[in-house]
Amino acid sequence: MSKKVTMQDIADKLNISKNSVSQALRGKEGVSEETRRLVIKTAKEMGYTYVGQQKSNPQPKRTGSIGLIASDVAFSLKNFFGEIFLSIEREVAAKGKYLHIQSINKEQKEKLILPPFIEQKKVDGILIISHISNKYIQKVLDTGIPTVLVDHHHPNLEADAILTNNRFGAYLAVQHLIELGHRDIAFVGKIDYSPSYEERYEGYLLALKEYGIEPREEFIFQNAIEEEEKVAGYVRSLKNQPTAWFCVNDGFGFFVLSALKQLGMEIPKDVSVCSYDNGQLSQLSSPKTTTVDIDLNLYGKRAVDMLFWRMENPNEPIQELLLTSKLIVRESTGIAPGFGKTE
Template identity: 60%
Template sequence: MEKKVSMQDIADRLNISKNSVSQALSGKPGVSEETRGLVQKVADELGYQYQTNRKQNQSEKNSPRNVALIASEYAFSLTSFFGKIYLSIEKELRDRGMNLFIESINNDSKENLILPALLTNHEIDGILILSHISTDYITSVIETGIPTVLIDHHSPYLQADSILTNNRFGAYMAVEHLIQLGHREIAFVGEIDYSPSYQERLEGYLLALNKYEIKPNQDFIFKNAKESPDEMTKVFENLHTQPTAWFCVNDGHGFLVTSLLQQKGIQIPEEVSVISFDNGQLSQISTPKITSMDIDLNYFGKKAVEQLCWRIDHKDEPIHEILLPTKLIIRASTAESKKSN
């Protein structure tokens, strides 16, 4: 399938900057009328579809804003995490008198850069993208010129506002909790290539060790461990010595580590402590319940809508990355832990 025409394609044809193309198509000042006409002509020739601005008369200024929420089918399936963010977005938009349009992106649309029809069939004022789809796909969405805010994802290649968890500081707090219990042999487990959040949690783990002058033990850092029973079993098989504590990149890894430790007859927390991240359902149904870093998912959605509304009214302001705090929820998996010698 032919790749969708982008602003960069128009810029390349006319040998001008993409920013000039955006200014010309959006009706913003900064380009001559001659350039504006040339850009529009090439855009029409190439079949570029651009979201035209609303006429700024009083009736349209007072009309409800329309917001599109876009996510991969996989992200929408993670109801315990992203489902809560979606519900908070829905409530916040409703409270503000705004309309919500939802689009799930399948693999075919992702691979062929097929944007949702709602971006052209409806007058969309702003876009929220939940989690990751692909860098190319999100870039194509941003290039529509519609104000866009990313939720729980960012990249050096994506020029859009992002609402993020403060993963580094959250991980730092989690590992510091283990250190303050007396642990020095602390394992890290997670798949850092899966998400920028997991890479940042590894960085927070290392920051805490460095702060307390604990040299990282490379035998205890499992940064390519997928969240599956088979993968986690391999992790345990590769251990030469047992750590006294585990920092798990999310609750799924925490649940698996807890289960495998118990299968080996290792008592939690008497012999080994376990701490995870997200404070989701798995950390709460585990036996024992797992200490975890809590993320306020309701605030995540509220802040995303707030930032999108600001961005709609301030299109030319610099890009923002907003970090939301986490909170340590102490449960039985670290209570009265045995201190290492």
């Protein structure tokens, strides 16, 4: 007959006091949420059943509300994140919940000040749009409230995430340029701005590698600033112009296209431009820009679905869901100058 597992056995295994184990199992204050979860997990693994646990530590009472937070910078990017916000709002309302929304400014980020609805646990779940800072996101996760990250992830953040397959999307864009005969392909973007941008840069490099094209250092602007004059300066700085540009987003694409036209270059006769996101700027530019499309409505829908699933399944493994991107070919990309001609 096997020995009955006791609270002391759990305490010894975790190297904590028996009192801490008791507090965790009873749902009492005095232990962190992380310790509480660890004790309950260990007790379950060891086969320990606390008779009063279900009464003393019931499922948390539902508030009927969901929280959504993002940096004030993300909120300002209405062409991209605005559609995601609206999609989330619709989905949350369809599920009969109320949505609390708050932007996080620089001071709140640096001082790790959480919104009151999170600090006071007045929401059943949280959606974090884009990056704020990993320290800030970790503080949100430490509350124990189910949380899903949207368009952001990091190896040290243990949270579900909805992401775009940025690497493959960028790969398809650069592959498109290569198949049009381009070999001198520039990259412009600020890759440390977000994991998404870094992944797009990786997709650019992957496509070049698979087609046996050596990246040219002078054509890579990976710490670029998204301002018209700055981008024009990058373009003018090149002694030898590339025949194509891959831009990390539509804003950079718009500025590159404008700068090239100022130099008297015809697009796509002399040079091609391809960007990412399929936002308004890609459609307002002249010519309209070839870009990579993201289904922003689906982004929001999947984020809400995942959060509600997590709320009901708090102990399931962390998941990351990648949404595919689609290349939209427009007038800004064409056959590379001289491609296909024979002497």
